[in-house]
Amino acid sequence: MGLPKLWEGEMDVSRWEKRREELVKLFAEEVYGVCPEEFETSFRLLGESPALGGKAVLRRVEITVKGPYGEYAFPFCLYLPEKRPAPVFVYFSALAGDVTDVPEEKRMFAPPVELVTSQGFAFASVPCPLLKADAEDGFRQGLAPAFEREGEARPDTAWATLAIWGFGASRILDYLETVPEDVDSQNSALIGFSRCGKAAAYAGARDTRFKLVIPHSAGCSGAVIARGTTGETVKNINDSFPFWFDGRSKKCPLTSTCCWPVWPRGCSMSPPRTRICGATRRGPSGPGWRAGTPLGSTACPCPTPRISPLLCPRRTSRCGWGTWPTM
DSSP: OOOOOSSSOOOOOOHHHHHHHHHHHHHHHIIIOBBOOOOOEEEEEOOOOOOTTTTEEEEEEEEEEEETTTEEEEEEEEEEEESSSSSEEEEEESSSOTSOOGGGGGGGOOOOHHHHHHHOOEEEEEEHHHHOOOOOSSTTTTGGGGGGGGOOOTTTTTTOOOHHHHHHHHHHHHHHHOOTTEEEEEEEEEEEETHHHHHHHHHHHOOOOOOOEEEEOOOOTTTTTTOOOOSHHHHHHHHGGGGGSTTGGGSSSSSOOOSSSOOOOGGGGGGGGBBOBSSSETTTEEEEEOOOOOOOOSOOOOOOOTTTTTOOSSOOOTTTTTOOOOO
């Protein structure tokens, strides 16, 4: 495939950290866009209530981010188990509110919060639609306008949708660090599926406070090597979802032999922190790539891939239909 080398010569921890920073910078400038570094954050408790039949507590928190051109507030949901402080999953959600109370037509997007909290984990839901709509909107809605002057052209390296979602996840972790009596933020896992898996990989690379990153079924421009010769290409995904990526991404010769100076997303995170999961069959995003051993059981009864990956009864990484631990 003509892949670039990750490094030259001998490698040790200090050299790897320097190289890792270089790789993250490349991903920021060439693929996802550069996130802002200067901002202010504040938090406001909106309320608490019993959840999951009294088995957990649902806490609603509002986060306000102030940038140079304004501020933006978004709420998120935190589900707390009985025993605390609890390690926490931070989950990229396609839903904006309580992910345990959704209409039937959106059940496929509902994560297994009860399973997670019953095993002693806290669960924080990143409300992706509130941070940036998964659509072409000129970046004039959600979080972006607080950092961009209206009417000015966006630079090629301006952050795009996946980067904005990841920035929101980091701000949620900021809040979790303020409640050590409830959440063990030193043991946090970041998880996303499909497009949110791409966001999780980049967010985990940028923010090393996340101790485990699970980019599930992240596919093209996620976990699949961009220079592969099968499956979805960088051109395909930029044509379909141009708002996911920055301007420079679109200037690459967008073919299966893409010239990006970066390739699999996992390489920008230290290996012990990353669990790459996906389907073992070949699909539109290329051949599945899974690393390590399954987090759940080793057999999946799912009769068809047309169901939610988060609703698999056994949730295994082997078949690609989920990644939740069975501790």
